[in-house]
Amino acid sequence: MLVLIHIVLVILAIYFCIGLCFGIYFVLAGAAKIDPLIKESKFNVRFLLAPGSVATWPVLMLRLLGKSTGAKGVNLIKTHRIIWLSIAIIVPGLLFLSIENLSFQNIDVPTSDRPQSEYEKVLKSKENRFLIASIVHVQDNKMQLDVTVKKSLEYPTLTLYAIGENGDRNKLIGQIGSKGTYRFTIEDNINGILLYDALKKITVTKFEF
């Protein structure tokens, strides 16, 4: 793929370099050869032609060589209709396929969600500019992780992990959406958490308790 990208970029670079050189000639002399009316016009008009000559230099070069570039009087109403019909059919299908493949980490989002009244004891708590996270001891000898997202985090697929001993992603805890409080039952005490965006493959934030 990298080779293909190099080829595309080199072609683009060559096209625009030739276009720039041709554009200078076209503004100074070429335009008047194609259309003598340009001689009657103010000189600033020629500068307005420069970007177009960079973009369409192969066609203009053909015109300068005296080649015809097409007949007059084209009627494209039917073409427009066919194009719109194609867009109406193909584009929604492609858009659907593009999100059908969207994998939000293939996870089972933990469902433990307890009312705050059942809290017994806050064991650990920490805060940074994105999150407030607390580990609380709830009834029945169970632990719960409370995570409050303080402001909307603009990442598409944020997942919450417990961090391991060396500070990397260790155990999946659950998925985080927009601003709000999320509660997850955890089996063991954890050292810290991190938020990971799997689509962009980056760690958004992490901290240790």
Added chain:
Amino acid sequence: MGLDYQFVLWNRNKKRYDIIIVFGMLFYLFLFTGLTLIFKSQTTMETLLIRAFGTLALLMLHIILAIGPLCRLNTAFLPLLYNRRHLGVSMFLAALVHGGFSLFQFHALGNTNPIYSLFTSNMDYGSLTNFPFQVMGFFALLILFAMAATSHDFYLKNLSPKIWKGLHLMVYIAYVFILFHVFLGAFQQETSVLTVSFMGLGFLSLVTLHIITGIREAGKEKQEYEINVDQWLKVCHVSDIKTNRAKICTIDNGPVAIYKYDGKISAIHNTCKHQGGPLGEGKVIDGCITCPWHGYQYLPHNGQSPPPFTDKVQTYQLKLEKGIIYLNPRALQEGTYVEPIQIEK
């Protein structure tokens, strides 16, 4: 149409529309900035600028693509068609600001060439979901550049209708690229349902508008006319045509525009010699049929452009009996004089 080329072909109306475009753009930018600061106050200035200009360009592109069918459904929208080129160039400038800021923000601050970085920062070209959406925006911007750069009258005349129209038909490719640019970008950068919803609504509106117009026009093309003893076609009552406007009827030779003007009626071929614009969707200005696309003009009684211009279209004979217009479907040579039919009072 002019005897020389102008930097920008302005008249009073065009200046008025350009002022509306500029103020409309500024209004949108201020509105977007205000709403963002209220509802997403953590947004950085760079992100705000990128999004403001990006959504502005997207909105303008939707308006531009809606103008054609709107004019076919209602002639009150024709002034927008006359000024579509300026709107197109303004839209490109908004898209350029969006693209320029994005390139700087995301790719110009490292030690890699920004364009190279744009193409290689996300190499997931094999995935539909993770496809590098910025590359699609880049190619869409290149197409919009080519269109804006060739919008001057010089290129309209000298690139040839085939090339110019072909180049400007690429707006559809740009539109599809932009749809995916926004759609994938919205999923890969943020989980904004709002952006995708607005874009989906715009897409649905455009497709519906174009399909409704297409069906209506296809119906008109299939319309069969009553034939009288002389093999002339009974078209319509003269009162069905508004003054200085036309009725388009489609016969075997193609569409014909029957114009009512100055107490008379005349018929010419509907297709403009310049870029194939629908002459029957224009109007009579200063005694000349004026093409709605680029203002090319023809005299109604002989289908010739007024001197010193030399373009000609075919003309047709008409008859008026008890207020009913009859058309001789045999076309006359391009530029043939036909005595206009006086409308009885």
